[in-house]
Amino acid sequence: MEKLKLIISIMIDFIKYHEDNPHIWKAFVKYSLIAKYKRGFKKYSANAIFEIIRWHTDIDSSDKYKVSNNFRPDYARKMMEEFPEFEGFFRVRGLKANRIKID
Secondary structure, eight states: OHHHHHHHHHHHHHHHHHHHOHHHHHHHHHHHHIIIIISOOSSBOHHHHHHHHHHHOOSOOSSTTSSOGGGHHHHHHHHHHHOGGGTTTBOOOOOSSOOOOOO
16 A cells, blocks of 8 residues: 555656646757757766756746756656657666656
8 A cells, every 4th residue: 555655646746747847848858859869879868868957947947956856767758658769768777666657
């Protein structure tokens, strides 16, 4: 039961963060595309993408830290799901909790 509560909590947190901060997803897509197609990387780090977003963003965010580290793997998985050509581009670990797919 505790694992189910954790899974639900993570899902809710990501959904809320994603809905409250659409500019994070747009930036993640932008910098992922640049890394793959402009810079020619075959693999890249979601952590690096988030650091680039953190460095370049001056957009107000609902998160007091502007860019939350908590959802890096969720955005990497979302990118690989929504853009099939990115399958395997980001290294992600196996899920400790099943996380929801966000459309």
